Amino acid sequence: VRFAGTHLLVDVLNGTRLDDIDHIEQTFRRCIEVSGATLLHIHLHHFTPNGGVSGVAVLSESHISIHSWPEYGYAALDLFMCGHAKPHLAIEVLREAFEPDEIIVKEILRGQEAATQMKLAA
Amino acid sequence: VRFAGTHLLVDVLNGTRLDDIDHIEQTFRRCIEVSGATLLHIHLHHFTPNGGVSGVAVLSESHISIHSWPEYGYAALDLFMCGHAKPHLAIEVLREAFEPDEIIVKEILRGQEAATQMKLAA
Numbered sequence: 001v002r003f004a005g006t007h008l009l010v011d012v013l014n015g016t017r018l019d020d021i022d023h024i025e026q027t028f029r030r031c032i033e034v035s036g037a038t039l040l041h042i043h044l045h046h047f048t049p050n051g052g053v054s055g056v057a058v059l060s061e062s063h064i065s066i067h068s069w070p071e072y073g074y075a076a077l078d079l080f081m082c083g084h085a086k087p088h089l090a091i092e093v094l095r096e097a098f099e100p101d102e103i104i105v106k107e108i109l110r111g112q113e114a115a116t117q118m119k120l121a122a
Numbered sequence: 123v124r125f126a127g128t129h130l131l132v133d134v135l136n137g138t139r140l141d142d143i144d145h146i147e148q149t150f151r152r153c154i155e156v157s158g159a160t161l162l163h164i165h166l167h168h169f170t171p172n173g174g175v176s177g178v179a180v181l182s183e184s185h186i187s188i189h190s191w192p193e194y195g196y197a198a199l200d201l202f203m204c205g206h207a208k209p210h211l212a213i214e215v216l217r218e219a220f221e222p223d224e225i226i227v228k229e230i231l232r233g234q235e236a237a238t239q240m241k242l243a244a
Contacts, residue, residue, distance in 0.1 A: 004191060004198055007131070011236045041165050045180055056178040056185055058167055063176065067184050067202070069126065069233075076126055076232040078200065080189070104235055110198040111191075113226055114133045 004111025005082030012075040015098035019051030019070035027097040031090035037061045061085040126233025127204030134197040137220035141173030141192035149219040150179050153212035159183045183207040
């Protein structure tokens with residue numbers, strides 16, 4: 001395995017519109033666009049009674065997901081993209097869309113550890 | 123925010139049947155069952171020519187995803203579950219399903235950092 005992709009784990013703190021499913025879908029589409037990725041399938045689910053949204057977009061380059069807890073202003077997002085797509089460019093889109101007090105981004109290079117292990121095993 | 127969920131990032135090394143979309147769907151359903159989670163929506167995409175599969179399952183408790191590179195025997199999976207679901211129980215299912223040389227599991231407690239930050243800010 002060579003390096004398989006960049007996986008950003010994104011936490012949105014004290015954000016707004018985290019119960020607005022249409023807004024979240026539009027935000028996903030904008031994230032995909034600015035990252036240079038290709039959408040294959042999108043699905044969002046609206047929970048009651050808290051208005052939380054769980055959504056996923058399957059991309060040619062992997063996926064995006066969101067799980068929101070509007071009652072806490074909190075959302076956990078994943079932006080996982082391989083190839084030439086640039087998930088970092090989507091962070092600014094999330095900042096504009098949800099106007100959070102803070103965004104925490106953790107970057108994980110998927111497949112890198114695997115490559116190291118297999119090299120050692122070879 | 124209180125603690126929002128357990129997110130397992132799982133790397134499968136030198137696994138088999140990573141191009142078998144029906145097998146992957148059955149494996150997802152088994153993972154969900156043993157974890158005590160509830161399936162809301164499932165979608166899998168088969169890539170050509172390498173036979174790789176990208177799949178997501180939206181759960182009441184968050185999501186499961188897979189992206190496989192059968193030509194390298196590699197797959198990157200995510201098991202993200204909140205509430206009472208137990209994603210760790212699905213690791214054994216993945217081991218049986220893909221018979222890898224190795225599985226690397228990284229555990230991230232989503233929302234915990236957010237909770238700490240907001241406490242400090244309060």
